[in-house]
Amino acid sequence: MDSMDINKGLAAVLVAGIVFFVTGLIGMNLVTEKRLEKPAIAIQGAPAAEAAAGAPKPEALPPIAPLLAKADVATGEATVKKLCTSCHTFNEGGKAGVGPNLYNVVGGPHGHMEGFSYSAGMKAKTGPWTFDALNEWLHKPSAYVPGTRMAFAGISNDQQRADVIAYLRSLSPNPVPLPSP
Template sequence: MDNNNTIAGWVLAGGIAALGFSILSGKYFHADKYERPETMGYVIEGVESADGGAEEMPMSMMLAKADIAAGEAVFKKCVACHTVDQGGANGIGPNLYNTLGNAHGHVAGFAYSDALTSIDGNWNFDNMNAWLISPRKYAPGTKMTFAGLSKPEDRANVIAYMNSKGSNLPYPEPPAEEEAVDAGAPAEAEAAAAAEQVAEESVAADEAAAEE
């Protein structure tokens, strides 16, 4: 009888230890579950760009060389939730035909989040770019869980493609080339002056050596 009690005690102790280990490991591996949006909701492929880094080229310059066909390919990341053709149905997200130039939350009958509909103004190239970088940062509290597009050229291409779908807004004028040239002129002038000074000093040194 004592042996049976001893065995039962060890079995019970082992079960308690196993349960405790399971609980602890579960807390360890899932501790950040609610800190990571990508573990919740319907997430589409995309990478949210990090803050910082080199300053991006203005969207007006990106659009000047945007590729609509390439934008259509990028838009395939969106088709799980959106249609973009005229008369297309709403899905998890609204139909995106004729979005640029219209108000935030303009599609009748679609249940937008207050976070988006409360934003004043219409969709344009710049704020669409900001939205595609990170919807959660552009409209905190939005229902959209898309992580964002990290590459500026991808965003420019998909914006150009969306613009071709019913909006057809004229692209903003990129900065004139001479402005870019003028911006670099001071540095180039300083470099040229320094090179000229070095050359003059070298000639003077040679002349002094010849006189000796």
């Protein structure tokens, strides 16, 4: 091995070092490190993820059709007498109380009673009161219509809710056909 080979070897090491140093500098300039405010990946069940998620998501309700198929109108009426008649009337042409009259509400538009002063949230709802819409509404009114004037927590029991909806459906000269389960 002569001195030329040693020089070449040293030069190679030197060049490698310079390249390493320069790419490092370039890299640092290209990529600026920034701390994220929230973790980019939320880990299910981790406390931080729950805090970041904020408001709880609406729960998925079981389909209403099979529940309506075995719903009992009389049970629904009894539940309505307990939970709803403090605010609502259900007879044809009945007056509004705290809430609107509910005769023939199924299949009617959201905010179906002429002249009743509905909340802005209810007025913003479009489309008819379907069985699914009523199911969601009666499960948790404040989730279905944010800012609703109906001060009622909701009916959490799925069959009880279906019974009530079946009763509401019966309050019509022309009840909307039941969905096929």
